[in-house]
Amino acid sequence: MMTGQLEDNKLVLATLGVSIIFGGLTALDNVNFEMERDSITTLIGPNGAGKTTFFNCLTGIYKPTSGTINYYPTPEKLTSLIGLAPDRITTIGLARTFQNIRLFNNLTVLENILIACHSRMKAGLLGALFRDSKTRAEEKAMADYSYSLLEQYGLAKSANHLAKNLPYGDQRRLEIVRALATRPVILLLDEPAAGLNNQETKDLDAFIRLIRDKEKLSVLLIEHDMSLVMSVSEKVYVMEYGRVIASGPPEEIQKDPKVIKAYLGEE
Amino acid sequence: MSINHSKETHYPAKESFLSSFFRSLTEEIKAALVATLWFCFLTLPLVCFRINANTQKIDYLWERLPKVAIIAFVATLIWRFLRKRLSFSHVKDTLDEVSGPPPDEARGPGGSWVTYLMAAKHKKLYAILALAFLVTIPFWVSPYVVMILITALIYICLGLGLNIVVGVSGLLNLGYVAFYAIGAYTYALLNHSFGLSFWICLPLGALTATTLGLLLGLPILRLSGDYLAIVTLGFGEIIRLVLTNANFTNGPSGIGGIAPPGLFGINLNATVKPFLVNLHLMHKDMDLNKVLIFFIMLLMVILTIICVFRLENSRLGRAWLALREDEVACQAMGINRTKAKLTAFAIGSTWAGLAGVVFASQITFINPSNFTFMQSVMILSIVVLGGMGSIPGVIVGAIVLTLLPEYLRGFANYRMLLFGLLMVLMMVFRPGGLIQSTRQVYIHKPLENKEP
Ligand SMILES: Nc1ncnc2c1ncn2[C@@H]1O[C@H](COP(=O)(O)OP(=O)(O)OP(=O)(O)O)[C@@H](O)[C@H]1O
Ligand SMILES: [Mg+2]
Numbered sequence: 001m002m003t004g005q006l007e008d009n010k011l012v013l014a015t016l017g018v019s020i021i022f023g024g025l026t027a028l029d030n031v032n033f034e035m036e037r038d039s040i041t042t043l044i045g046p047n048g049a050g051k052t053t054f055f056n057c058l059t060g061i062y063k064p065t066s067g068t069i070n071y072y073p074t075p076e077k078l079t080s081l082i083g084l085a086p087d088r089i090t091t092i093g094l095a096r097t098f099q100n101i102r103l104f105n106n107l108t109v110l111e112n113i114l115i116a117c118h119s120r121m122k123a124g125l126l127g128a129l130f131r132d133s134k135t136r137a138e139e140k141a142m143a144d145y146s147y148s149l150l151e152q153y154g155l156a157k158s159a160n161h162l163a164k165n166l167p168y169g170d171q172r173r174l175e176i177v178r179a180l181a182t183r184p185v186i187l188l189l190d191e192p193a194a195g196l197n198n199q200e201t202k203d204l205d206a207f208i209r210l211i212r213d214k215e216k217l218s219v220l221l222i223e224h225d226m227s228l229v230m231s232v233s234e235k236v237y238v239m240e241y242g243r244v245i246a247s248g249p250p251e252e253i254q255k256d257p258k259v260i261k262a263y264l265g266e267e
Numbered sequence: 268m269s270i271n272h273s274k275e276t277h278y279p280a281k282e283s284f285l286s287s288f289f290r291s292l293t294e295e296i297k298a299a300l301v302a303t304l305w306f307c308f309l310t311l312p313l314v315c316f317r318i319n320a321n322t323q324k325i326d327y328l329w330e331r332l333p334k335v336a337i338i339a340f341v342a343t344l345i346w347r348f349l350r351k352r353l354s355f356s357h358v359k360d361t362l363d364e365v366s367g368p369p370p371d372e373a374r375g376p377g378g379s380w381v382t383y384l385m386a387a388k389h390k391k392l393y394a395i396l397a398l399a400f401l402v403t404i405p406f407w408v409s410p411y412v413v414m415i416l417i418t419a420l421i422y423i424c425l426g427l428g429l430n431i432v433v434g435v436s437g438l439l440n441l442g443y444v445a446f447y448a449i450g451a452y453t454y455a456l457l458n459h460s461f462g463l464s465f466w467i468c469l470p471l472g473a474l475t476a477t478t479l480g481l482l483l484g485l486p487i488l489r490l491s492g493d494y495l496a497i498v499t500l501g502f503g504e505i506i507r508l509v510l511t512n513a514n515f516t517n518g519p520s521g522i523g524g525i526a527p528p529g530l531f532g533i534n535l536n537a538t539v540k541p542f543l544v545n546l547h548l549m550h551k552d553m554d555l556n557k558v559l560i561f562f563i564m565l566l567m568v569i570l571t572i573i574c575v576f577r578l579e580n581s582r583l584g585r586a587w588l589a590l591r592e593d594e595v596a597c598q599a600m601g602i603n604r605t606k607a608k609l610t611a612f613a614i615g616s617t618w619a620g621l622a623g624v625v626f627a628s629q630i631t632f633i634n635p636s637n638f639t640f641m642q643s644v645m646i647l648s649i650v651v652l653g654g655m656g657s658i659p660g661v662i663v664g665a666i667v668l669t670l671l672p673e674y675l676r677g678f679a680n681y682r683m684l685l686f687g688l689l690m691v692l693m694m695v696f697r698p699g700g701l702i703q704s705t706r707q708v709y710i711h712k713p714l715e716n717k718e719p
Contacts, residue, residue, distance in 0.1 A: 034628055059599065060719060061598075082357075086595075087598045087602055087603050087604065089599050090600060091597055099597075102599075103596070104588065106706075107585075107594060108708075111585060111706060111707075114585055115586070115589045116600045118582060118586060118600055118601050119601035122582075123583070124582075124583065125610065128577055128582065128584065139581075140580075143709055153703070156711070160706075160708045162706070178600070180492075182601055
């Protein structure tokens with residue numbers, strides 16, 4: 001199931017034997033993972049299973065002890081993500097959100113988005129100081145783009161509010177929109193429903209699908225909320241103690257005895 | 268709120284301005300009272316104490332206090348009234364423009380744009396008036412006041428430069444004075460050994476400081492927070508020790524006879540001054556070279572303000588802000604952390620270098636004791652007291668902290684104590700600084716008449 005990445009160009013991301021060891025703790029143990037282009041894939045597992053650590057390996061925050069991570073920005077092109085810096089990985093198309101929201105709290109909502117446009121802008125020091133027509137045009141174009149993005153995803157009214165003053169649900173949403181502003185190929189969401197109420201979780205479900213269809217991207221989701229996982233995902237990976245213990249479509253996963261055992265403990 | 272507090276305050280949309288102002292009158296009065304108290308406290312030494320030059324004792328002039336208090340109170344009320352009025356019209360505009368979301372289909376490609384404006388109207392006019400006033404100062408004050416003002420302007424420059432590093436980028440730098448020293452010594456040495464003029468050394472001093480900033484930046488990139496503070500502190504001390512012990516800097520005795528900046532080779536004191544003094548346009552003991560430095564510093568401060576403001580609202584400045592807010596998220600936005608840190612360090616140092624050159628030309632004699640750790644603390648205090656990341660805050664902080672010691676000379680023994688007390692009070696009552704930093708407001712204007 002995991003070795004066929006080269007002949008199969010439907011894939012957008014494939015890892016092979018990814019392991020990471022912190023001191024004595026094996027946080028990821030030989031993780032093989034594949035993700036199809038334009039799909040919604042979910043990663044589930046008990047607390048401490050290594051899901052966030054896996055995200056951190058994909059996005060360059062941690063460097064895996066061993067293993068390969070292959071990323072296909074386009075079906076023809078292959079890039080290895082091992083050893084790339086986090087900002088480089090964002091630039092080539094992987095954007096993420098964080099389990100505990102990491103917005104730029106003391107900046108406005110619009111500025112949060114503008115910062116995400118960083119790698120698509122060109123102005124350097126001289127451009128900033130002299131504000132030539134090119135720089136001004138670029139600033140305006142990006143501000144305009146950012147505003148329209150906020151408008152599309154229902155945050156335009158708070159464009160000039162400080163990010164920290166947004167209601168919790170909007171903060172989660174802003175973090176996702178901010179990730180979108182980097183124009184990703186793969187969007188990685190770490191527990192986006194954490195702390196949301198039932199209605200907000202339902203909205204999020206629709207929101208994730210909307211994003212996938214509108215922005216034409218692949219979504220990888222870490223989630224604990226099973227109703228959301230079952231309804232939104234096309235493929236589910238289950239992790240426990242740093243290992244992938246099962247993968248497949250949600251209906252199968254639901255019935256898998258190994259998964260039930262991992263979640264409910266020994267009989 | 269000009270661009271200020273529009274995010275926190277909500278005005279009832281339809282209420283008229285006057286009724287809204289009077290509804291909150293008690294609050295306004297309370298705020299004005301607090302401001303008055305602060306003002307009286309801060310200016311106490313200036314207003315009520317005077318050193319009697321003959322007896323070497325302090326005269327207390329308490330009867331002046333009520334007058335000052337009343338003036339401050341009324342002025343504050345008027346100021347708040349005007350400010351609120353400005354912002355009231357502005358907030359209404361913004362609400363009209365931002366809150367009516369145009370339907371998606373109605374916006375063609377490029378059918379809307381976001382214009383960013385500083386909100387206050389007549390802003391330029393006020394700035395020009397203030398500038399005109401500042402320009403007249405040397406013509407009616409004493410040489411002593413000009414000296415103090417130059418110092419204040421130099422500290423504004425230093426504060427704004429350090430603000431880039433500490434306030435905007437969140438990199439605690441306790442060795443900022445080293446770059447200031449580098450600027451000053453660059454000019455002193457080049458002038459002393461090669462006779463290079465001020466105008467050539469100004470960019471050279473800046474360049475040297477920038478280069479050093481880059482060099483220091485490289486090894487400490489991995490550090491942040493306390494560790495960064497310690498290393499920069501050490502760096503500042505190293506530079507001071509080198510200046511003290513090296514031969515080419517003439518050790519602890521320093522370098523004297525540094526030339527003042529020239530103006531096309533004119534001897535200002537010989538040619539222009541008698542003319543001005545005869546017209547009663549200038550104090551008879553005034554050194555016109557100092558006046559020239561005053562104008563140079565004024566120009567430099569204005570340019571600095573423009574530069575810092577532009578930087579803050581540019582791609583680069585936003586990268587610095589992101590770095591300050593959250594390093595991990597900053598990288599996740601595609602920002603190269605290394606580059607952001609290095610540029611912040613180097614560009615912050617540039618201003619210290621510039622200020623250093625002017626400083627050397629002002630006092631014409633420098634030695635390592637001008638550049639001690641206390642100086643770094645002072646500049647850092649300016650940024651913290653004024654308001655981290657806030658340009659007007661840093662300016663006010665620099666003025667308060669450079670003028671205060673002048674007025675506290677009478678109590679030289681208690682000076683540091685009062686200074687510390689002031690800082691503690693600030694941290695308790697206004698932890699965000701005197702003038703808290705605010706973010707630029709972007710106003711969205713739907714495009715009218717886009718049909719051909
Ligand atoms: N930098 C690190 N150093 C040491 N141990 C770490 C580090 N990062 C993660 N770990 C450990 O790795 C294990 C997996 O953590 P991780 O955060 O990936 O779990 P998770 O699946 O995201 O759990 P949760 O559902 O609680 O978010 C944990 O035992 C954690 O303590
Ligand atoms: Mg996690």
